[in-house]
Amino acid sequence: MRIPPKYTQIAAITILGAATVFTVAILIFILVFVLEKGLPILSLNFLFTSPADMGRSGGIFPILIGTVLLPLLAIIVAAPLGIATSVYLVEFTNESRITRLIRFGTDCLAGVPSIIFGLFGFIFFVTILGMGWSIMSGGLSLAFMILPTIIRTSEEAIRAVPKAYREVSFSLGASRWQTVRKVVIPNALPGVVTGVVLGIGRSIEETAVVIFTAGSSLLIPTSVFDSTRTMAVHFYILAREGLSMENAYGTAAALIIAVLIVNLTAYFMMHRFIAKRN
């Protein structure tokens, strides 16, 4: 017996809608849970004083600095490298075997657990290159970790730019590079920015890599070769060592708000950019 399309339609909408509601509900639950416990702790004082007694009391100021510097360094290194690679892959190789090999490689890298990047960073940057546990080692290791994400998202964004735009550009005498610069990149930018934001997000919330490569110093770093601690690591240590659950939740709330701010800023900037172009 055939079920009339009217009913399959209703069933489909119900199932799809339920899945969406469920997903959003989990997200809201986590946010409320963390913020409910963390927000009462969070204050300007908490953000701008140094921790005392291993974090049992005091604030998170040095950790705030570490949380800004590490992802910043990571993105400064990874964004240009990743975007350049994806432009090269899409625009300057003709979907050859080598292109597919490189893409396979980046896919594999994207699937590597972050602790492996941490271990690699520890052996290569911290030990062999002698950078020690430092912002430099941590930033570079994080950069490697987020590189595949940035490459794949910008690659997709660049590939999604209509072929007709490229044809028009070439037909008006543009070289491939001029076409990339004036047509492809501006049109791929929203997608590329999404990749960069994802990368920032991943490096802010990363713990394993940071513990292995940047250490967990609670002092305010004075150079990129100083050790530091990020909020994610601080939260981990506070909770794991049972130092202070209050301060752990305060840190978690700060972390979530930081990620939200990064996302909202990127979202806002992108919309302004798109609005300006049209």
Next chain:
Amino acid sequence: MQQEKNIKIDIRHVNIFARDVKILKDLNFEVNSNQILGIIGPAGSGKTTFLRSLNRMNELETGWRIDGQILLDGKDIYDSELDVNSLRKRVGIVFALPVALPMSIYENIVYGLRLSGVSDKKRLDEIVEKSLSAAFLWDEVKDRLSLSGLRLSGGQQQRLCLARVLAMEPDVILLDEPCSGLDPISTTWIEDALTELKKKYTIILVTNNTMQAARVADMTAFFLMGELIEIGLTKQIFTAPVKKETSDYITGRFG
């Protein structure tokens, strides 16, 4: 000698292959300057491939190969010394589907000029007005040049594409079924523009609409299955074609 001066494009023994399949077979003909050559023929007869070989747009595809010679003003356009980007500035193309670049109307028009390093605002303004006027679009858009080209209607976008090519002041304009997606009024505008433009340019118009060729072309060529069946004055092709295939096609017996 006197006659040779008029030849703009000379096609000599041209064969074109895509992935080793011969798409165009031994083409031999000439295109005179300041004329419109209409190319007609059923779908799949190689018209577009031929057109795209005239400014080397075909090279953007892989597995594509040409032998023979295409001479523009007596110089082989496939000469390895020749810069393909400057060739494309001399031989402009309007595609079948109107594609405005996602930027303002103004920036669409000056796109090619900016690439060539023209940045004098006054000169750009002049060229924008001149090209848009020649494409019969100026009056409709003169007050909103900063509007995105994407916001124009299909017919307006196609005229924008024509204006964009004109802004480059090319020698030759190629049109690949420029009116296939347009309403009759926009089509008339494009056709009027072409008739006016041939005073300055050499125009090659590929069209699926045989009546369009009859209306605007000085010479008409009929392609079938990758071969040039017949080329001659438009009047002759449409009233007294030599080949049976030609008369079958234009009377609508096939294709």
